[in-house]
Amino acid sequence: MTKDIFYEDFEIGHVREGGSRTMTETDFVIHAGHTGDFYPHHLDVEFCKTTEFGQRIAHGTMIFSIGMGLQCGDINPRAFTYGYDRMRFIKPVFIGDTINTVVKIKDKKDNPKNPTRGFVTEQIEVTNQKGELTLVCEHIISVEKRNQ
Template sequence: MPYSYEPHYFEDLDVGQTFESAGRTVTETDFAMHSMFTGDWTELHTNKEYSEDGPFGARIAQGPMTFILSTGLFQRTGIVERTVVAFLGMNYMDIPNPVFIGDTVSADFEVTEKRDLDSRDDAGLVVIDSEMTNQDGESVFAGDMKFLFKLKSDAE
């Protein structure tokens, strides 16, 4: 299913429903900004000369940066705009392959769980499985994301 750019409330989501993100190319600026924001200047990510002799032959994105790229792609689907109350965490996260400067990544998302919460009358729990791939179709991130989505009836 192509990306929707349409906000979804809890009631609009169904288990098995899928969403596809737009793609984006990872840049040198992305690497620098992530290092500046987090303070992670590990040479594997920031030193071109050192990294060329390393296990990947070039600089790679930090694992947390890879996760953040996937959350940004999810936001770009538009389904969470003004409808998500909170990101609650993840049950699992895998980073099976590195992300390099110049890679173009995109992601597929699937609703795998949805349930009402006794503790909330304004939102429900939605679990979204995600897989981000590079331009060669290699998986570079997989994980589930747990969100509280607003109830449509509460928003009206």
């Protein structure tokens, strides 16, 4: 479903929650195949027994990708992703963990190079089933202004 949301419609402080998803071994293997990241931290059970976590940890890029997907909802034809800033992997995610995503509108500013658009910064937080923060980043979107 599409929903037109213009720059002026975004309110700083507005929060929306995405869905949730439980990480599986299949997720780990498929992500490794897609990215070529076969490091033992993600796939080698015996190696991981010797690490501080004692088990396989999810690829940070997988948690980012799935976390961003969880916050997607209606298609907004007035906006597109401009980029991501300040990404941090705070806590590891393991097979069997369920992650969810919360989005908070953090900032808005005019686009100095294009007066018909503005930038909206969303604070993205991905947490596990215990409510622990696992990933945080800023998602910058370029949004069309109304009446331009």
